[in-house]
Amino acid sequence: MGKVAIIGVGQSSFVRGYAGSIRELAFEGFREAVKDAGITSKDIGASIICSAPEYDKQRSPAGVFAEYLGLVPQPTCYLESLCSSSSMGLRMAYSLVASGLHDSVAVIGFQKMSEISSAESQERMGRGADIQWESPFGTMMPAYYAMYAQAHMAKYGTRPEDLALIRVKASTYGQINEKAVYRKAVSLEMFSDPGSPMSGPVASPLRVGDCCANADGSSCVIVTNEEKARSLSKKPVWILGLGAASAPVNLAGRDLFTGLSVARQAADQAYKMAGVTPKDIDVAEVHDCFTIAEMMAYEDLGFAEAGQGKELIRAKETYKEGRIPVNVDGGLLSKGHPIGATGGSQIRTIVLQLRGEAGAMQVKNPEIGLVHNIGGVGLYGNVSILGR
Amino acid sequence: MAAKKEADIRFSKFGTVSFTAITKVNDFVDFLEQGKVMGSRCKDCGLMFFPPRADCHNCLAGNMEWFEVTGKGKLVSYSSLAFAPIGFGDDLPYTIALVDYGQYKVFARLSPGLKPEDVSVGMEMKTVANRLPNGQLNYVFERA
Numbered sequence: 001m002g003k004v005a006i007i008g009v010g011q012s013s014f015v016r017g018y019a020g021s022i023r024e025l026a027f028e029g030f031r032e033a034v035k036d037a038g039i040t041s042k043d044i045g046a047s048i049i050c051s052a053p054e055y056d057k058q059r060s061p062a063g064v065f066a067e068y069l070g071l072v073p074q075p076t077c078y079l080e081s082l083c084s085s086s087s088m089g090l091r092m093a094y095s096l097v098a099s100g101l102h103d104s105v106a107v108i109g110f111q112k113m114s115e116i117s118s119a120e121s122q123e124r125m126g127r128g129a130d131i132q133w134e135s136p137f138g139t140m141m142p143a144y145y146a147m148y149a150q151a152h153m154a155k156y157g158t159r160p161e162d163l164a165l166i167r168v169k170a171s172t173y174g175q176i177n178e179k180a181v182y183r184k185a186v187s188l189e190m191f192s193d194p195g196s197p198m199s200g201p202v203a204s205p206l207r208v209g210d211c212c213a214n215a216d217g218s219s220c221v222i223v224t225n226e227e228k229a230r231s232l233s234k235k236p237v238w239i240l241g242l243g244a245a246s247a248p249v250n251l252a253g254r255d256l257f258t259g260l261s262v263a264r265q266a267a268d269q270a271y272k273m274a275g276v277t278p279k280d281i282d283v284a285e286v287h288d289c290f291t292i293a294e295m296m297a298y299e300d301l302g303f304a305e306a307g308q309g310k311e312l313i314r315a316k317e318t319y320k321e322g323r324i325p326v327n328v329d330g331g332l333l334s335k336g337h338p339i340g341a342t343g344g345s346q347i348r349t350i351v352l353q354l355r356g357e358a359g360a361m362q363v364k365n366p367e368i369g370l371v372h373n374i375g376g377v378g379l380y381g382n383v384s385i386l387g388r
Numbered sequence: 389m390a391a392k393k394e395a396d397i398r399f400s401k402f403g404t405v406s407f408t409a410i411t412k413v414n415d416f417v418d419f420l421e422q423g424k425v426m427g428s429r430c431k432d433c434g435l436m437f438f439p440p441r442a443d444c445h446n447c448l449a450g451n452m453e454w455f456e457v458t459g460k461g462k463l464v465s466y467s468s469l470a471f472a473p474i475g476f477g478d479d480l481p482y483t484i485a486l487v488d489y490g491q492y493k494v495f496a497r498l499s500p501g502l503k504p505e506d507v508s509v510g511m512e513m514k515t516v517a518n519r520l521p522n523g524q525l526n527y528v529f530e531r532a
Contacts (some may be wrong), residue, residue, distance in 0.1 A: 136402055151464060
């Protein structure tokens with residue numbers, strides 16, 4: 001079986017209230033990726049359209065997008081695993097290419113969350129949990145992650161200030177990422193200033209500053225076989241390892257509350273497939289939908305021992321100049337989190353880093369990068385390892 | 389012409405807002421009315437399920453019996469909400485929580501009389517059936 005490469009990446013700006021329809025939004029990420037790859041729509045053998053459903057009036061967006069993007073008559077389908085949809089799309093694209101069924105596949109992620117109000121959005125996201133047994137108690141995504149934060153604090157002595165430091169780091173890079181929705185500076189002091197919106201309670205112990213913002217956005221990743229990659233691309237980025245896992249949707253069915261089992265299992269698989277260890281990772285994108293999610297990712301991915309994630313952020317080891325730079329594009333906390341587009345945006349960042357094209361966010365000479373993308377509250381987990 | 393059989397929608401009484409009306413474990417709601425919180429146990433392999441389920445994925449059978457959630461469990465974690473999803477605003481503030489009974493865990497809310505500052509991870513709790521102000525039914529945790 002030959003190698004599988006990423007030869008093109010793109011994303012729209014992540015914004016509040018995108019002034020266009022969903023097909024037009026998808027076009028933005030797609031156009032950037034196709035231009036980046038130096039190909040045309042005709043070179044793409046199939047497309048996988050990734051998002052979380054229920055935000056759009058349009059049923060079955062895949063066919064509509066394929067027509068708008070010039071991807072007809074090639075096959076297309078819709079894929080969802082909530083917030084990790086486009087990483088799951090990468091996994092499916094890999095298998096379509098590695099099997100020889102297609103020599104190139106476009107993974108297109110999108111979400112136009114502003115089609116509905118923020119309260120409606122919270123309600124829909126809450127229904128990504130167990131609607132029969134948990135949603136009737138009035139659950140929300142921030143409250144679920146807050147339960148993990150509470151358990152982490154109780155077991156390891158992690159402090160709210162440690163979580164705030166993760167947001168401060170995110171804002172450092174969000175300010176220089178022109179595609180991020182939140183580009184203002186965030187300081188640790190804001191979390192203790194009652195006058196700052198960052199300090200407002202959401203779901204204890206998480207505050208406004210601990211949460212990412214909804215956004216509209218799209219992303220696209222173009223995956224090809226080795227032959228096509230070598231003929232078309234000067235800087236192909238290779239997919240070295242892929243891992244994926246699921247967990248019980250109901251918290252009552254789980255055993256781990258200080259980390260995400262799906263992340264640990266997906267990471268183990270991806271490291272094994274790539275033949276690398278956490279020490280070999282030069283730059284990482286992790287799913288920081290909430291600050292606690294990034295803290296747990298440090299530990300679940302093996303960048304820190306369980307309970308020691310706080311030491312990593314206190315010592316600024318996950319900054320650009322640190323031992324293991326994480327989310328140096330601002331992460332979901334600064335970029336915003338247009339659910340279906342998020343994984344593709346994370347993959348784009350790592351591809352640009354490995355090519356040395358990340359501009360002001362560039363980490364020094366990375367060879368291996370990792371993407372950690374979670375769907376729901378640790379319901380689905382994907383870890384992808386990429387290399388030059 | 390035979391009379392149309394009425395749908396058994398008892399489960400629509402579960403929780404502040406129920407998103408499921410019909411389930412094979414609808415009897416759970418009748419038990420709640422009687423003040424009992426029940427799980428299900430597979431009679432073939434003995435696996436205990438909470439929340440209860442009609443089917444055992446281990447035996448691929450539906451040979452279940454009910455058991456009552458009794459005794460003490462330990463508080464695994466909790467969170468107090470400052471915002472609520474649509475339909476739950478009148479309940480604020482409330483605290484969702486998870487309690488570990490060893491063989492199974494229970495997800496619910498803290499009793500409205502219990503403030504988050506009154507509890508801590510590891511504390512012993514019990515699960516009790518509860519009637520909400522809007523007449524719906526759920527279950528909550530109290531100090532054991």
